[in-house]
Amino acid sequence: MSPAPDRLSPQITTLIVLLVVALFLLPWVAGRYPVYLAMQILILAVFSLGFNLLLGYTGLLSFGQAGFFAVGAYACAKILLAVPNLILGIAGGVACAGVAALLLGILSVRHTRIYFAMLTLAFGMMIYSIAWKWRDFTGGDDGLVGIPRAPLEIPGIVSVSVAAMDRYYYVVLVLSLLAILAMYRLIRSPLGLTLQAIRESDTRAEFAGVPVRKYRLIAFTVAGLYAGLAGALLPPLENTVTPPIAHWSTSAEPVLATLLGGVHSFAGPIVGAFLFFVIKDVIVRFTEYWLIWFGIIVVALVIGFPGGVMSIFARRHRRVVQHPDDADHMHKVQ
Amino acid sequence: MENIAFQGLIGLSLAMYLWLISAGLTIIFGVLGIVNFAHGSLFMVGAYLAYTCYGPMGLPFPVAILLSLLGTGLLGFVMERGFLSRIYGIDEAYQLLLTFGFILILDDAVKMIWGGVFKIPPIPAFLDGAVPVFGRFFPVYNLFVIAVGLLVAVVLWLVFEKTWWGRIVRATAADREMAGAIGVNVPRVFSGVFVVGAMLAALGGAIGIPVRVVAPGIGAAMIIQAFIITVIGGLGNLKGAFVSSLIVGILSAYGTLFFPVFELFFIFVIMAVVLLVRPQGLFTR
Numbered sequence: 001m002s003p004a005p006d007r008l009s010p011q012i013t014t015l016i017v018l019l020v021v022a023l024f025l026l027p028w029v030a031g032r033y034p035v036y037l038a039m040q041i042l043i044l045a046v047f048s049l050g051f052n053l054l055l056g057y058t059g060l061l062s063f064g065q066a067g068f069f070a071v072g073a074y075a076c077a078k079i080l081l082a083v084p085n086l087i088l089g090i091a092g093g094v095a096c097a098g099v100a101a102l103l104l105g106i107l108s109v110r111h112t113r114i115y116f117a118m119l120t121l122a123f124g125m126m127i128y129s130i131a132w133k134w135r136d137f138t139g140g141d142d143g144l145v146g147i148p149r150a151p152l153e154i155p156g157i158v159s160v161s162v163a164a165m166d167r168y169y170y171v172v173l174v175l176s177l178l179a180i181l182a183m184y185r186l187i188r189s190p191l192g193l194t195l196q197a198i199r200e201s202d203t204r205a206e207f208a209g210v211p212v213r214k215y216r217l218i219a220f221t222v223a224g225l226y227a228g229l230a231g232a233l234l235p236p237l238e239n240t241v242t243p244p245i246a247h248w249s250t251s252a253e254p255v256l257a258t259l260l261g262g263v264h265s266f267a268g269p270i271v272g273a274f275l276f277f278v279i280k281d282v283i284v285r286f287t288e289y290w291l292i293w294f295g296i297i298v299v300a301l302v303i304g305f306p307g308g309v310m311s312i313f314a315r316r317h318r319r320v321v322q323h324p325d326d327a328d329h330m331h332k333v334q
Numbered sequence: 335m336e337n338i339a340f341q342g343l344i345g346l347s348l349a350m351y352l353w354l355i356s357a358g359l360t361i362i363f364g365v366l367g368i369v370n371f372a373h374g375s376l377f378m379v380g381a382y383l384a385y386t387c388y389g390p391m392g393l394p395f396p397v398a399i400l401l402s403l404l405g406t407g408l409l410g411f412v413m414e415r416g417f418l419s420r421i422y423g424i425d426e427a428y429q430l431l432l433t434f435g436f437i438l439i440l441d442d443a444v445k446m447i448w449g450g451v452f453k454i455p456p457i458p459a460f461l462d463g464a465v466p467v468f469g470r471f472f473p474v475y476n477l478f479v480i481a482v483g484l485l486v487a488v489v490l491w492l493v494f495e496k497t498w499w500g501r502i503v504r505a506t507a508a509d510r511e512m513a514g515a516i517g518v519n520v521p522r523v524f525s526g527v528f529v530v531g532a533m534l535a536a537l538g539g540a541i542g543i544p545v546r547v548v549a550p551g552i553g554a555a556m557i558i559q560a561f562i563i564t565v566i567g568g569l570g571n572l573k574g575a576f577v578s579s580l581i582v583g584i585l586s587a588y589g590t591l592f593f594p595v596f597e598l599f600f601i602f603v604i605m606a607v608v609l610l611v612r613p614q615g616l617f618t619r
Contacts, residue, residue, distance in 0.1 A: 061427040107610055114369055114426055115613050118565055122606040125558065129598040249554070252434065259431060289446050295438030302432045303420055 023173055027166040035169050039237055041277050042176040043230045044257055048269030049183050050226025051254035056263035058219040059199035061117045063251050064124025068224040070131055070246030072097040072231030077144045077241045084150035093232025094225055101224020109216040128246035143242030147235045172233050195219050259301055336468040341587050347476035349583020350483025354538030355556050356563040356575040358531030364570030365507045365527045368429050372436035373535050374557025380406045380536025382448055385548045388455055395458040402540040403533045410532025414525050445550050457544040475545055482541055487576055562605045568615020577617055
């Protein structure tokens with residue numbers, strides 16, 4: 001999270017180019033399952049990048065991101081069921097999630113820290129209960145089924161079928177790469193730097209004339225847009241949406257991915273999304289109890305690597321204190 | 335009319351489970367400043383331990399509850415001393431994440447040990463049966479649950495307000511630095527409070543086993559309700575937690591009677607409104 005150099009080193013650039021080329025070639029060399037897995041990873045990476053704009057860059061822990069993910073997914077599904085046009089479905093999903101995040105964000109950013117986490121949890125669970133109970137619109141616990149993998153269409157001009165899994169993969173890949181690129185630019189823009197200033201010290205940012213709440217709202221809305229994009233990419237892939245995607249345990253997925261990869265680097269959530277599915281994929285081959293291993297990894301990361309994963313906070317406080325007496329003092333420092 | 339009063343009594347017994355888990359969550363937050371996401375899992379572990387002692391092992395019900403409290407208390411001790419105590423100084427986001435890691439571990443561990451199926455042991459003979467109330471028959475067991483909940487409320491109040499121990503804990507909650515300066519062993523208070531909190535959750539889980547199902551998901555369901563209650567009552571406010579347990583318990587008993595479809599939604603609306611309008615809770619000045 002250190003103010004990154006404006007230019008990437010040649011080694012890193014080469015690595016990224018190779019990786020992107022490999023991703024584009026994937027359907028040619030790999031079977032259906034790796035392609036499917038790659039889509040899941042890309043979707044979680046987009047979801048987690050938005051989440052980390054809040055946690056890593058703005059210092060806000062949201063436990064309600066699944067709500068916006070679900071708004072994106074349900075909106076996309078409803079549109080595709082009515083009008084089979086993928087552009088419309090995904091754009092609609094992103095837009096609805098953005099509006100939901102903006103409206104709930106106005107309320108959420110009135111708080112920070114634990115109250116913010118609780119408030120976002122409540123909002124997320126409200127969306128979950130709507131998805132679960134408003135049977136006429138959302139299909140209740142059956143969810144929405146038979147969602148088509150509709151063509152990319154601009155009426156009268158062009159229509160490209162993406163019904164084949166390999167083709168839909170390119171939709172997911174291109175949109176994810178664009179989203180990653182946009183986030184990379186955002187982090188380095190004055191807006192991104194302002195958010196980091198707020199994370200380091202909201203009091204100082206306030207004194208420097210930054211409208212802190214407004215900037216937090218912007219970050220919250222962008223995170224909602226990313227959650228909405230991730231959510232909107234899911235229904236055409238799975239052909240169904242069900243209420244569990246809005247549950248708080250879904251909110252935990254970007255949390256886990258980001259923590260695995262590291263909140264302290266831009267690529268952390270992306271690497272984390274990859275690790276999340278790879279570790280899960282490996283563990284489920286040996287045991288159905290894969291969550292216990294994730295739990296152990298989470299505990300080990302939080303306890304064991306305060307300098308690595310938590311370097312932003314370590315830097316802010318200089319030392320990681322052991323003694324509870326100091327904890328109160330630390331709160332005042334913030 | 336009798337129906338409404340009867341349903342209120344059902345709600346009162348429901349409220350007591352909520353009160354027991356919220357009480358632990360509240361004192362842990364009040365003293366340690368940590369929101370223990372894994373508190374629902376401790377409730378679940380308490381239920382399973384009591385189930386094993388009472389069901390398969392055939393121990394008397396009170397002994398089973400006692401062993402469940404001791405086992406869960408020990409687990410709480412390990413969690414606090416071994417893990418939480420190492421990160422009191424860092425950002426609270428990571429404290430939340432650590433306790434979240436414990437949810438994953440405990441929930442899956444329970445599935446590994448006890449399997450994923452529902453278990454319902456029989457009601458102990460001395461608490462079985464029903465008594466006529468408002469012209470209908472009310473289960474004796476629910477009266478027992480209400481009695482246990484009220485007893486815990488009275489005991490907690492007496493301990494916190496009337497004893498030396500209570501004063502030490504309140505002093506630590508008010509200013510841990512100052513408490514440490516005048517010779518209070520703050521780490522020991524923290525451990526003690528966490529263990530007691532864990533045991534309260536276990537008690538809630540344990541007394542529920544004959545009438546509520548014992549299943550892996552009960553922890554996740556309870557923690558969300560306990561969050562709602564502690565938010566409405568005010569984080570760290572024990573009296574507030576008691577009153578809002580009663581409100582949520584009784585409201586949800588009526589909710590299932592009158593408007594079942596939106597019960598869940600309205601409870602989260604209440605939680606959000608309280609957080610926005612009175613973040614300190616309804617019952618904190």
